[in-house]
Amino acid sequence: MSDRELTYVEAVREATEQEMERDGSVVVFGLDVDDPKAIQGTTRGLAERYGPERVFGTPLSEDAMTGVAVGMSLAGLRPIHVHIRMDFLLLAMNQLVNIAAKARYMYGGQVRLPMVVRSIIGRSWGQGAQHSQGLHSLFMHTPGLRVVAPADPHDAKGCLAQAIRMDDPVIFVEHRLLYPLRGRVPAQSYVVPAGAGRVRREGRDVTLVGISHMVTECSRAAALLAKGGIEAELIDPVWLAPLDVRLIVESVRRTRRLCVVDTAWLNCGASAEIVARVAEALSDGPPLRFRRLGHAASPCPPAPTLEALYYPDARRIAAVAYELVTGRADWEPGRPADADPEMEGPF
Numbered sequence: 001m002s003d004r005e006l007t008y009v010e011a012v013r014e015a016t017e018q019e020m021e022r023d024g025s026v027v028v029f030g031l032d033v034d035d036p037k038a039i040q041g042t043t044r045g046l047a048e049r050y051g052p053e054r055v056f057g058t059p060l061s062e063d064a065m066t067g068v069a070v071g072m073s074l075a076g077l078r079p080i081h082v083h084i085r086m087d088f089l090l091l092a093m094n095q096l097v098n099i100a101a102k103a104r105y106m107y108g109g110q111v112r113l114p115m116v117v118r119s120i121i122g123r124s125w126g127q128g129a130q131h132s133q134g135l136h137s138l139f140m141h142t143p144g145l146r147v148v149a150p151a152d153p154h155d156a157k158g159c160l161a162q163a164i165r166m167d168d169p170v171i172f173v174e175h176r177l178l179y180p181l182r183g184r185v186p187a188q189s190y191v192v193p194a195g196a197g198r199v200r201r202e203g204r205d206v207t208l209v210g211i212s213h214m215v216t217e218c219s220r221a222a223a224l225l226a227k228g229g230i231e232a233e234l235i236d237p238v239w240l241a242p243l244d245v246r247l248i249v250e251s252v253r254r255t256r257r258l259c260v261v262d263t264a265w266l267n268c269g270a271s272a273e274i275v276a277r278v279a280e281a282l283s284d285g286p287p288l289r290f291r292r293l294g295h296a297a298s299p300c301p302p303a304p305t306l307e308a309l310y311y312p313d314a315r316r317i318a319a320v321a322y323e324l325v326t327g328r329a330d331w332e333p334g335r336p337a338d339a340d341p342e343m344e345g346p347f
Contacts, residue, residue, distance in 0.1 A: 006185040008178045011153035012042040012118075015160040016080065018189045020050055023078060026164060027054045030065070030082030030118070039082055040179055042118075066092035066117070070100050073115040078164055086119035086173070087133050100169040101144030112167040116160070122175040122213060122263060123311060128302035134212070134264035134295075139171045140241045140273065146194060147241040149173035151215035153183040155238055158192030166194065173240075175213035175263060177340045197244035199251070203231035206257040206321045209248055210236060211270055214261040220314035220336035221321065227334065228318075230325050240270055248274060249281045256286060257324045261312050262294040269294060291320050 006014065020026045028046055030039075034057045038044035047055040058065045062083065069081040083089055089096065096117070103113045121134040139147045146168050150156040156174075163170035200215065201222050210218035215236045222232040233251050237244055252258045258278055260271040271292040282288055293312040301310055318333040 004185060004187060005182050006153050006157075008153045008156050008174075008181045008183075009041045011157040011183075011185050012160055012174070013044060013046075014185070015157040015164075015189075016043065017046060017049070019161055019164045020046065020054065022189065023164075025076060026078045026080065027072065028080045028082065029056050029058055029069075031058055031060060031084055033057055033082050039084065040176075043082065062088050062091040063095060066095040067099075069115045069117070070095055070103075070113065073100075073113045073169070074103070074111055078114045078116075080116045080118060080164065082118045084120055085131050086121045086135050087130050089117070089119055089135065089171075096139070096145065096169070096171075097142050101142050103144075104168065105144060113169050114164075114167045115169045116163045116172050117169065118172045118174065120174045120176055122177050123300065123307055124176050126302035126304070126307075127300070129299035132300035134173070134175075134262070136171065136173050136211075136240055137264060137269040137273070140243075140270060144168065145241065146170040146239070147173065148194070148239045149175075149212040150192070150238060151178065151210070151212055151236050152181060153185050155192050155198075155236075157185055158190050159238065161189060162191035162194060165191065173212060177213050178216070181216070192238060195239050195242035195244055197235060197237045197239070197247045199233065199247070200236050201232065201234040203233035203255070205231045205255060205325045206233070206259060207248065207251040207255045208232050208234045208317070208321060209258065209260045209274055210234065211240070211260075211262045211264075214263050214312065216340075217312060217314045218261055218317055220338070221317035221333075224314060224318040224333040224336060225321055228322055228331060230322055232321055237274075243274070243277075245274075245277050245281070249278055252278050252288065253282060253285070257289045257321075259291045259293065259317065259321050259324060261317055262292070263311075264294055265297065266292050266294045267297070289324050291324055293317060293320060
């Protein structure tokens, strides 16, 4: 592993630039990709280097522009279509679910559809009900779509490179609170293979599975649990479709306890799918215990006081995991050693 550190933003930008340099068919477009703010810096300098034919802004028309991305893919290009917020992928569901996801199947494998859809999720500065949603489970549900949610700069770079090189459409999920996160990132080009999860921390008492930014919160929770004498194993699925179920199953086979933490609602979500598949795989063994945490069952609130109750955090995760292991609900975890930086708007 390299000792060089980049932020998540820098890792996304570097992967994009390296893939554009490697393959002349890679193009980047979307709302504000050529703006001075450059999607928080993830596309900075690309328009100047590669010109307006390969990097260009678009009208605020998600459905039409996603159709353009589909057409580009069928014509032999490898577009990266940048959506500032995942919420507005709902305006392009016909293009994504009915056309992009099904094209290779419907044409008997005679066409490829290599497109990456970058979409940003998560809270910050009161984004509220229409700008904070994590809708990744909608895309996990659809055969033909790949879904990836890298949780650190190393995987952000490697997953984006892998996504660009794939011949299927990929939904690339970025949580805005991960953008300032720093981590070791090799300078050379590399990929994180589709369907490969990671064990972020080993433990014997309980398995924590965090999705996207919840990997950070679960890591903080694991540190709090260690002070309470609980060894938590932390798994980052990285890819949600295809999902590395085997990695999670093998961990829960040992711990017999599973807590899945998602940055989305629980009903019909990624957490429900993970718990169901683990339960099916281990149904013949000793009893298992499960818990899920995610958004509260209401639209996303804008007020910080409500956000504190609405979103899972390290202390809540630690308390739930402690109860899974000990059966006690009276343990008060301390405060984590670090916290997410405040993000300023408008974004």
